Amino acid sequence: xxxxxxxxxxxxxxxxxxxxxxxxxxxxxxxxxxxxxxxxxxxxxxxxxxxxxxxxxxxxxxxxxxxxxxxxxxxxxxxxxxxxxxxxxxxxxxxxxxxxxxxxxxxxxxxxxxxxxxxxxxxxxxxxxxxxxxxxxxxxxxxxxxxxxxxxxxxxxxxxxxxxxxxxxxxxxxxxxxxxxxxxxxxxxxxxxxxxxxxxxxxxxxxxxxxxxxxxxxxxxxxxxxxxxxxxxxxxxxxxxxxxxxxxxxxxxxxxxxxxxxxxxxxxxxxxxxxxxxxxxxxxxxxxxxxxxxxxxxxxxxxxxxxxx
Ligand code: NCD
Numbered sequence: 001x002x003x004x005x006x007x008x009x010x011x012x013x014x015x016x017x018x019x020x021x022x023x024x025x026x027x028x029x030x031x032x033x034x035x036x037x038x039x040x041x042x043x044x045x046x047x048x049x050x051x052x053x054x055x056x057x058x059x060x061x062x063x064x065x066x067x068x069x070x071x072x073x074x075x076x077x078x079x080x081x082x083x084x085x086x087x088x089x090x091x092x093x094x095x096x097x098x099x100x101x102x103x104x105x106x107x108x109x110x111x112x113x114x115x116x117x118x119x120x121x122x123x124x125x126x127x128x129x130x131x132x133x134x135x136x137x138x139x140x141x142x143x144x145x146x147x148x149x150x151x152x153x154x155x156x157x158x159x160x161x162x163x164x165x166x167x168x169x170x171x172x173x174x175x176x177x178x179x180x181x182x183x184x185x186x187x188x189x190x191x192x193x194x195x196x197x198x199x200x201x202x203x204x205x206x207x208x209x210x211x212x213x214x215x216x217x218x219x220x221x222x223x224x225x226x227x228x229x230x231x232x233x234x235x236x237x238x239x240x241x242x243x244x245x246x247x248x249x250x251x252x253x254x255x256x257x258x259x260x261x262x263x264x265x266x267x268x269x270x271x272x273x274x275x276x277x278x279x280x281x282x283x284x285x286x287x288x289x290x291x292x293x294x295x296x297x298x299x300x301x302x303x304x305x306x307x308x309x
Contacts, residue, residue, distance in 0.1 A: 149224065
């Protein structure tokens with residue numbers, strides 16, 4: 001096992017509130033002073049090991065490294081790696097850590113990134129592990145909320161859709177539970193409710209108030225943030241269940257009449273049917289902006305983990 005002090009980002013709790021604040025400050029500075037950062041990672045290489053499909057996460061990581069003047073290599077599906085020949089994750093990561101300075105990996109198995117850190121001499125970033133966690137999406141979400149709302153406390157946040165398998169939801173709830181006066185409205189069909197372990201270990205433990213409902217309209221008027229999610233087709237055991245649940249919620253302009261004028265609508269994307277296209281023109285729709293912000297916060301994260309000043 002390789003011994004090293006390098007930091008990884010596996011779980012959002014690996015970062016303190018202060019560290020998250022600092023990342024947000026740097027990301028804001030990057031937006032206003034792009035030129036200043038354009039050579040910061042000169043000569044550095046980011047490897048993206050994606051054993052599960054992705055558009056935004058992988059490409060925004062690559063864009064982030066390229067915008068910092070670094071280089072990228074990697075694969076975008078397990079089928080184009082030696083995993084198909086039977087190579088273990090541990091071996092793949094040991095080898096790639098010799099080819100790169102930092103690794104972002106996505107894997108369908110919960111906990112895979114933790115296993116990967118044991119054999120790795122460079123920082124590892126969890127870019128999503130199964131239905132478990134997705135800390136860099138959460139950094140993107142926090143950065144977006146801070147830019148749109150000017151604060152990360154005193155917020156009523158509705159999370160709607162697949163709260164069971166939605167890893168972005170799990171990481172976001174974990175992160176937001178550390179800020180003051182946060183209330184959650186958990187909107188899902190019965191079958192897709194937030195896992196008990198998160199209610200117990202995160203919400204109850206931090207005395208966070210939350211309401212569970214399956215009605216998207218019931219609390220819409222109280223929300224500052226509405227975080228929509230896709231039903232996670234790839235995590236279902238049974239296709240009939242997916243088909244029954246996939247269009248359970250469709251946010252449209254009619255429903256939004258009930259919401260606050262300054263509601264901020266987020267979605268980690270990809271969207272399927274859960275937000276009607278007409279909502280894209282609503283000034284409360286922030287999800288495409290959110291995807292763009294993902295690049296800047298990932299730039300800040302790469303700088304931090306590579307200890308670039
Ligand atoms: C999310 C993911 O992969 O968990 N996408 C993303 O990273 N932006 C959400 C999803 O796939 O539904």
